[in-house]
Amino acid sequence: MGKQVVKNDYPKRNWVLGLTGGIGSGKTAISNIFEELGITIVDADIIAREVVQPNSIGLNAIIAHFGNDILHPNGTLNRLKLRAKIFTNSDEKKWLNTLLHPLIREKILCDLNLATSPYVVLVAPLLFENNLDKYCNHTLLIDVPTAVQIERTVKRDNTTGEQVKSIIASQMPREDKRQKSDDILNNDQKLTQVRAELVELHKNYLQYALKNTTKL
Ligand code: ATP
Secondary structure (H helix, E strand, O other): OOOOOOOOOOOOOOOEEEEEOOOOOOHHHHHHHHHHOOOEEEEHHHHHHHOOOOOOHHHHHHHHHHOHHHEOOOOOEOHHHHHHHHHOOHHHHHHHHHHHHHHHHHHHHHHHHHOOOOOEEEEOOOOOOOOHHHHOOEEEEEEOOHHHHHHHHHHHHOOOHHHHHHHHHHOOOHHHHHHHOOEEEEOOOOHHHHHHHHHHHHHHHHHHHHHOOOOO
């Protein structure tokens, strides 16, 4: 059988590190260190918001489907209303995912290829859940015990432990992510120590990217 051609699949030009971790694990804190090291960050959560900005194909399709009522008075998407519409209606949820997933994937692939740093980091809390790891050469899990995840998120977002626990329950279990990841960075330690370990990983990634491999 001939080689399967995947539609919309860009040739992997840049060496891509997929960075993931559960809620409050420290993805943003660690992305900031990658940025300090001169590495471009592509953030899947930011892209998911960009594809529904005013005048975007995504938002125009949502308006055509749900009506103008789905907007805030200033013309931006009312996410709470949209969430309520899809929460109890699996057909509407499927419709929305069919619209947004390709738009998000296209923008992610485009931004990954536009990066000019020695390699590029794709940050995605649901990297494995949404199969975005297939666009990555290597994966890095930011890992903390669940109790630390809860404690830090409650403090950061001024939310309740119960709410954080329900989000954790909706994400892939920690142990499964540990199994799937190529590297694991323990973020249950002082950021200065985490930074030192990250700098060592970064040295490896520079070599991998240079040789376009995942082994030295
Ligand atoms: P989310 O998935 O919710 O976006 P995240 O994985 O990006 O979360 P961060 O926002 O980076 O997580 O970190 C969660 C909180 O923990 C933040 O308040 C951050 O400042 C803090 N934090 C991150 N790493 C450490 C650390 N090593 N020591 C102490 N606090 C930390």
